[in-house]
Amino acid sequence: MRFFWKIYFSFMVLLLLSFGIFGTWMIQLTFEKSYQRALTEAERENRMFQLSFEMNLNALGELYQDDGIIPVTAASIVQNLSDSGSVYQIYNHALELLYENKGHEPFDNESVKSTLAAEDAPCGYQLLNVQGEIYLIFACRSTIENRVYYLENIRDISDIYEEREEYYDWYTLVMLVLTGVATVVVFVVTHVLTRSIRELSRTTRRFSRGDYEVRAQEKGRDEITELASDFNHMADTISEKMEELTMQAKKQEDFSASFAHELKTPLTSIIGYADMLRTVDCTREETLEAVNYIFQQGKRLESLSYKLLELIVSDKQDYKFRTLSIEKLAQNAIRLTAIKRKEKEITLWLGIEEGRIKGERDLLISVFTNLLDNARKATDPGGTITVRGRQYPGNYLFCIMDNGCGMEQKEIARITEAFYMVDKSRARKEGGAGLGMTLCSRILAIHGARWRIFSIPGKGTAVAIQFQKTASVRKEPRKDFTEQSEGKFFQALGRREDG
Secondary structure (H helix, E strand, C coil), X not given: CCHHHHHHHHHHHHHHHHXXXXXXXXXXXXXXXXXHXXXXXXXXXXXXXXXXXXXXXXXXXXXXXXHHHHHHHHHHHHHHCCCCCCEEEEECCCCCEEEECCCCCCCCCHHHHHHHHHHCCCEEEEEEEECCEEEEEEEEEEEECCEEEEEEEEEECHHHHHHHHHHHHHHHHHHXXXXXXXXXXXXXXXXXXXXXXXXXXXXXXXXXXXXXXXCCCCCCCXXXXXXXXXXXXXXXXXXXXXXXXXHHHXXXXXXXXXXXHHHHHHHHHHHHHHHHHHHCCCCHHHHHHHXXXXXXXXXXXXXXXXXXXXXXXXXXXXXXXXXXXXXXXXXXXXXXXXXXXXXXXXEEEEXXXXXXXXXCHHHXXXXXXXXXXXXXXXXXXXXXXXXEEEEECCEEEEEEEECCCCCCHHHHCXXXXXXXXXXXXXXXXXXXXXXXXXXXXXXXXXXXXXXXXXXXXXXXXXXXXXXXXXXXXXXXXXXXXXXXXXXXXXXXXXXEEEC
């Protein structure tokens, strides 16, 4: 059953049940009050009749010899009582009728008098249904001169029962009208209450069919609005995740295409030169040239495989960090890249303050080595590479700068993508594969370090890294990692050391 009909029928059942129970209770309560009032009046009349009867018989004294005087005395008493329409009767101890004021046929109501005689009770009453008429019979036992009499007054209370039936008939009509009105009103109210749910349901179906821009309306402050807000938040999150997955899939596709291309180029050359050596008689010079080219391309493939292995391992290993000297890490990276710098006669300027950070030694050396090697590739022969390191309270700032070719701002945003190369011809000539910056990005993320790349085409590039260090030595104000502070940092002087 739909939620709309559940609410509708719940409202209807609750409403009709409430009115039905309440109305029945009110009618019954009114009836009980009328009945009790009639019983009270019957008791009062009987008490007055009994009191007058006993006073008159006691006043007769010696004149009171037998029951023959009872009818005369009772008639005199009834005349003096207010005419309430009641029937008065007197019975002796043998339950023989001695007096009846209206010549009414005696009622077959021996049970109340028999009960009084058996239980020795002073008063009692009973209801008697005679041909559809309801009579209330109230009886009391009176003892005079050792003689027992039963005095009854009988009242017709059929009007009380008739009134109750009229109330029930009237209430049945009211309930029928109320049901008709409630059917319309509850239907409208339920429709209004569930409108937000229907709209949210339509929005959900549209979203499931691929309309990822659709959002639910948020009106009011009720639970439905909260649900719509949660749906919108979920839809935003799903859209973001889908965009991320789309970008990730595109990156994976680009990665596969780039990886295949990077493998195809050297393999084609290797296969070509190898086939030439296998099938053609070459001079010594041609043979050396072919072998040298095969060797270079083999080294390139080796470098590519190492980079890929480092990328895979960096995300899956659980590294144990320890306190390291950043100056020693930089010196290790400088020694590893010294030979390549000498080949291009590149000058290295150093200005590294001692500082200690927590990290994994081999990974950080790999970062510094990649950054230094990238700076070498981007720098023309005879150029300059500058390495700076400054410590601040709570962090250590490390920077590698070159005066090479630089790059456009739009290139910086993609520099960490796998196999992305700003200048492919230069990168391949220098033996690059486009994985170095990707690896650096992942390693720095593992260490919780922040980094930025600043570059001006034709003037050079600077890569600044902010590490969290283990202890602070200098008492200086904290400096934020901003471009302005980096510009001042790049201007700092240092000592010169040839590569």
